[in-house]
Amino acid sequence: MPLGGPAVWAGRRGEMRRAILVALLSAVAAPAIHAQNMRTVTTSRQLDDDQQVHVSVEYGVGRFSVRSVGEGLLYRMNLRFDEDRFQPVAEYSNHNLALGVESIRRSRMRGNRESGELELELARGVPMDLDLEFGAVHAELDLGGLALTDLDLSTGASESTIDISEPNRERMETARFEVGAAEFEVHRLGNLNAERIEFDAGVGSLVLWLDGEWQRDARLSVDMGLGALELHVPEGLGIQLRKDSFFTALDSEGLVKRGDTFESLDWNDADHRVTIDLDAAFGSVKVVWIR
């Protein structure tokens, strides 16, 4: 097992420090519930054309959901938030859409995951460059039906489940997921139609389901500080795992070791192949086959 050099370890240490800090801050912030003055905002916009849209969503604390919508709408957002602390954001100009909430008093960001809510529906089939950033939230995202050309997802201390329930009809070069301290689960990654999928995770549990409809070979990279990674792999999908870790256990059931890599038995014959680059410091990696 390669241990990694001092530089690698230094990088790990930085990631872990960041992740632990986020976790501690979230733990301190979460119980500080106060009397809230809740406000509800519903906003929507008609679709004016089929040109690509850059969508940027920022949400701090609460429940967060995303799904697709038809009905000739570009988006529909239902937002419930503490009006003493946050203000809604819904700006659209030149095919740039910014949604979510922003803090009125930036120095203090308190609340709990149940206090606010953002339900977002985005246009089906409209080419979209999606940038999601959320903090201490309970997130349920269904990105199926969206025509994603680019995806950037960044979350702090969240409990997130992401499903790509339908194949993305747009080809995506890279999908990036940046996860702080979270329980993070992604279903049907194959439907993303991405050539490259990157996960940068700090502390927590990462569960990746590599099912869905793979339309091409892809590369998946997971950079993890401290935590457990579970890879659910459907039979028939060829995977090759390259591991560069400091102190990480690998349960490689159904994989054979060839040189520095672990490969599925059907790697050479599989219709679609996914190369997985794993860079982890502490934790465990488990491969589970979907039969």
Place this chain on the structure above:
Amino acid sequence: MLQRPLRRAVLAFGLIVGLAPLAAQAQVREVVSKQVSVGRAEATLNLEFSDEGALEISLRNGSVLIDGERVGSFEPGGELDTAWRELLGRAVALEDGPLSEALADWTIPADLAGGLGDVARAIDRALEESLDDLDVQVDAADGTVSISIGNEDSFLRALLGSTDRIRLLPDALSGLGSDVRVHVGEDVEIGEDEVVAGSLVVIDGDVLIEGEVQGSVVVIGGTLDMPEGSEVSGAVRLADARILRNEGSVRDGVVEIDAGADEVDVRVDRIRDEVRAELRRELRPADLERDGDGSAFVAPLRSVARAAGGIIENLLTILILGLIGAAAVVFAGDKVDVIAETARRSPGRAAMVGLAGSFLLLPAWILGFVALVVSIIGIPVAIAWLPLFPLAAALAAVVGYLAVARNTGEWLADSHYPWTGWIRKSNPLITMVGGLLGLMALYVAANVLSVVPFFGFVTGLLLVVAFVVTFLAVQIGFGSVLLTRAGRRREYWSTTLDADAAWEAAMSVEVEEDEVNATRRPGGVGGEEGGDA
């Protein structure tokens, strides 16, 4: 509530009456964006329309606001508040057409008291005026007239603001037939594959025809663009309008509709006035430069003032540097001595060291900061390092320059040049100020010469030389500071220090000065010998 629709109907009627019998039907404006915001003290509706118009109605903290303007008050939780929140509750689930209809059809609660009733009617009126679009379809027995008004203000301007255009209307619109499409205050594009069945009238808007119009095209107050491939089966009539391209096919030709000879004269006069005004504007900058604000008389004075300003600036610089020099002499005179000695004895070496030091300043600053940050203990020092290092470098350069100035002052004192007799080597401060004046003399000379006409080149040359001198002085001074570790390490030691000889040398200067003064006094003694002493 009826006033505005009535006005619209009257305006529309003005156009329609000459074209076809009426059977008009209004439509609602397209809502492209909706926002419903409901909180404890606020219930707000924001709408954006396809023509970029917007409407905001807010019941907030007891006030009713329409587009930010307060129109009345309400009681939170009262009937108006409740009715408004109910409407917003329905609006949340609706979009575009159904949303517009629901909002426009809002019924004011019947039992509202007088004041609240007025406020509710203001809300209702705002909703109806914003949501109703004047897009009139006229069904005639023998054809159709459709009128689309993009901008109502423009429509009013087009019809009422210009009597010329009203006079042009009968000629422009005569004999258009039964199928007419009228656009007021909006631009119209007929696409390549598009066919307009009937005539097209555009008032106060620009027209681009790439397809086909199966009738005439009338443009009043706008432009017409007909690229290659476009086709008009009838005539093109331009009234107070112009054609940008006429590369398509127009069966009955292009007709300019004008308001008669008087109108032509008026237009000619107007164009003449415009040309005159344009010429006047073109000539004005030259006039201004010559004598526009009396500057022809002021020009020489201005250069004198500029030169005087430059000289004052130079003197102020000398004063400030002199004050810093005084502080340096008082608080660290021995260190200034060491620096000056090094600068005097090896100016070349000091200049090279200064130059190298100048180049290394930035990397040293950055690397120093990084080094301090990397060592955890050094982080507080790093914070101070950022501003203090550049400050120290600047201080070193200034002190070094002052040391060089002092050397220059000594050299001037020994030079016996005219007006240098006042520089006393025994007084380091006076020597330093003398040297500063010497170093800055070229700047002062350049400023003085800038008053004289045709001496621009010499002025520029003097400034360049002055800059080079200053640069060298700074480099020598900075290098000396570095070599002597800010005057703490003596580079040169006097091998034959004779205190008595030094005292006498200093006193001889004093004597010289005294004797010179004495010769000026009537009946004074000495004179020529003292001058050579």
